[in-house]
Amino acid sequence: MRHLTAGQHALIESALLQQLHQLDRRLAEHLGGHTRADHARQVLQQDGDDAPQREPERELDQALTDRDTVALGEVSAALARLRDTRASTGSQRFGLCADCDAEIPFDRLKLEPWARRCVGCQSAHERAGRA
Numbered sequence: 001m002r003h004l005t006a007g008q009h010a011l012i013e014s015a016l017l018q019q020l021h022q023l024d025r026r027l028a029e030h031l032g033g034h035t036r037a038d039h040a041r042q043v044l045q046q047d048g049d050d051a052p053q054r055e056p057e058r059e060l061d062q063a064l065t066d067r068d069t070v071a072l073g074e075v076s077a078a079l080a081r082l083r084d085t086r087a088s089t090g091s092q093r094f095g096l097c098a099d100c101d102a103e104i105p106f107d108r109l110k111l112e113p114w115a116r117r118c119v120g121c122q123s124a125h126e127r128a129g130r131a
């Protein structure tokens, strides 16, 4: 029950790969070539001595890095779902809503290949999350 043509499939795959690449590069820049662990250690050391003043710039940087890390996870998960077309029970099929199993339209997937829910379920989910 695949609703994507081979062409659409390829298009989404390349969009995801591109996104993955972009996030990867941006994260590397944010961390200045350090690993995440190094980065954390560095922040700890800097905050160690005299009355640690919170630097808004560093916090913003950390927030961006965290967001990119989450996005990176989403994108790679979507790529894994996309490639595993024989996904068995337990793992979500790419392009199908996680909640109601509806097919997510290609137009939406084109813009947000990592979408896990159809529009209806997504907004219900967001409403629930906010409550």
Ligand SMILES: [Zn+2]
Residues within 6 Å of the ligand: 097, 098, 099, 100, 101, 102, 117, 118, 119, 120, 121, 122
């Ligand atoms: Zn749904």
